[in-house]
Amino acid sequence: MRLGYLIREGFRSITTHGFMSFATVTIIVACLIIMGSVSLLSLNIDALIKDLEDQNEVVVFVDETVADEAAARDLQPYIESVANVSSAQFVSRDEAMDSFMSKYDASLMEGIDSDVFRHRYIVHLSDIAYMSQTKLELEAIPGVAKVNAHLDYAQSFVTIRNVVTVVSLVLIVMLVFVSFFIMSNTIKLATFGRREEIAIMKMVGATNGFIRLPFVVEGLVLGMMGGGLAFLAEWGLYNVVTGRVVGTITGTFINVIPFRNVALEVFAVYMAVGVLVGAFGGVNAIKNYLKV
Amino acid sequence: MVLMQNVRKVYESSNTVALDNVSLTIEDGEFVFLVGPSGSGKTTLMKLITGEVRPTSGKVIVNDFDMSTIKRRKLPKMRRTLGVVFQDYRLIENMNVYDNVAFAMRVVGAPNREIKERVPYILELVGLGGREKRMPGELSGGEQQRVGIARALVNSPRMIVADEPTGNLDPVRSLELMLLLEKINEMGTTVVVVTHEKELVNAFSKRVITIDCGEKTGDSNEGGYYGI
Ligand SMILES: Nc1ncnc2c1ncn2[C@@H]1O[C@H](COP(=O)(O)OP(=O)(O)O)[C@@H](O)[C@H]1O
Ligand SMILES: [Mg+2]
Numbered sequence: 001m002r003l004g005y006l007i008r009e010g011f012r013s014i015t016t017h018g019f020m021s022f023a024t025v026t027i028i029v030a031c032l033i034i035m036g037s038v039s040l041l042s043l044n045i046d047a048l049i050k051d052l053e054d055q056n057e058v059v060v061f062v063d064e065t066v067a068d069e070a071a072a073r074d075l076q077p078y079i080e081s082v083a084n085v086s087s088a089q090f091v092s093r094d095e096a097m098d099s100f101m102s103k104y105d106a107s108l109m110e111g112i113d114s115d116v117f118r119h120r121y122i123v124h125l126s127d128i129a130y131m132s133q134t135k136l137e138l139e140a141i142p143g144v145a146k147v148n149a150h151l152d153y154a155q156s157f158v159t160i161r162n163v164v165t166v167v168s169l170v171l172i173v174m175l176v177f178v179s180f181f182i183m184s185n186t187i188k189l190a191t192f193g194r195r196e197e198i199a200i201m202k203m204v205g206a207t208n209g210f211i212r213l214p215f216v217v218e219g220l221v222l223g224m225m226g227g228g229l230a231f232l233a234e235w236g237l238y239n240v241v242t243g244r245v246v247g248t249i250t251g252t253f254i255n256v257i258p259f260r261n262v263a264l265e266v267f268a269v270y271m272a273v274g275v276l277v278g279a280f281g282g283v284n285a286i287k288n289y290l291k292v
Numbered sequence: 293m294v295l296m297q298n299v300r301k302v303y304e305s306s307n308t309v310a311l312d313n314v315s316l317t318i319e320d321g322e323f324v325f326l327v328g329p330s331g332s333g334k335t336t337l338m339k340l341i342t343g344e345v346r347p348t349s350g351k352v353i354v355n356d357f358d359m360s361t362i363k364r365r366k367l368p369k370m371r372r373t374l375g376v377v378f379q380d381y382r383l384i385e386n387m388n389v390y391d392n393v394a395f396a397m398r399v400v401g402a403p404n405r406e407i408k409e410r411v412p413y414i415l416e417l418v419g420l421g422g423r424e425k426r427m428p429g430e431l432s433g434g435e436q437q438r439v440g441i442a443r444a445l446v447n448s449p450r451m452i453v454a455d456e457p458t459g460n461l462d463p464v465r466s467l468e469l470m471l472l473l474e475k476i477n478e479m480g481t482t483v484v485v486v487t488h489e490k491e492l493v494n495a496f497s498k499r500v501i502t503i504d505c506g507e508k509t510g511d512s513n514e515g516g517y518y519g520i
Contacts, residue, residue: 197384197395200395200396200443202371203342203371204372204447205368205372208365292344
């Protein structure tokens, strides 16, 4: 009976204040989608940077004056001693030509000597944020002719990621607060409509937990509805937007995280935010009535 | 049971001394009228008993609970030993008579079976048998207050406190209602009734405690307003 009573009371209140309940769910959905979208954007940029870090090798070309392969190999410790270099792999001019030929049409290379290729090192960095600095240091090593690095986008992606992270954190805090405020005020309507019942409950000795519960249930139901709807909306939105992005810039390095890889996390976070906002909104809405 | 010793209550907000140096004892099973002019502190004294306000100084003990130091989370347990009746009935408008009374049992977690047995019995006792399905708006003032009394009584409290329960009723209904409270008292429940209706008090020969300007000015077992 008690559980039935509580759940019935929670739902009764939601339908009594239908419009406000609808508005609350809508605002929670909107807040969650904004929060989720910036977070997913941030995640994607992170993944992109990771990709760049993995695949974006810095190629250090050895000067032609160091024609001898053994002499070129002697540069290895100097390159590895540069800060931020995580690994350096020597590639001889012959190996470079072989790999070139395997990648492209081998007939192009007919009659061409491997001398046109330079000895080189494939260098990986620990942190691409310091790529320009590292590039300068590598170029300063005697015997190094030139360093190829995709500086521009590495740098700008790091900047974008930092900005997006800060913006999303600020947004998340603000929007959680907004959701909580709206939720609390909607449930306050319900407590106001039932203030006499609440006063009587207090007088006959109902516990605060018991009096609070229908309002917490109301908050939970609204919060979970918001979380569930936001998840569905985010799913659709994400697929549409990423479909566009991939569609327009195919063939580039952009690799979008598929929604199914993050669906569980998004769902869990949305539900958790909905549940917390709902529960605390309910508790907050009724607290003034429980003082007597 | 109520025990008050040198109780003083000051409302900070209006800087009013509502009660000053009040001491009194109400034993289990007593019927007591609490009388005095408007603004003399009667409601404040009732609120000290229900725990709605706390004494500024002095001791208040109600049904074995020390109301001057009681923890807020202990209040529900204490209030289950009390039945409170209000001047304006305070019924829930959108619930019928039966549900208004059953509500008081539901919210303290009484089992359904017990509610189904107890509510009709109490409604019969207060003279409302057959009115279960009526809404409060369809009842006379006297009937509404009977619902209020049924609700106060349904959880078998040790004491009923009623602050001007007949304040909105005509003299005949008032007398009938007081007779009902007397009947409840005779069944073993302590009853404390606040009123300022002289004729009503004088129609019974009960203990009368008089307060004036926040002080106890009379306590007579002879009955009669102001000890007359
Ligand atoms: N909540 C309150 N805040 C401030 N002053 C109050 C409050 N309640 C009562 N008072 C004052 O305390 C005095 C006693 O009031 P009350 O106990 O209601 O008297 P009675 O019930 O005998 O009419 C009055 O002067 C009243 O104005
Ligand atoms: Mg009063």
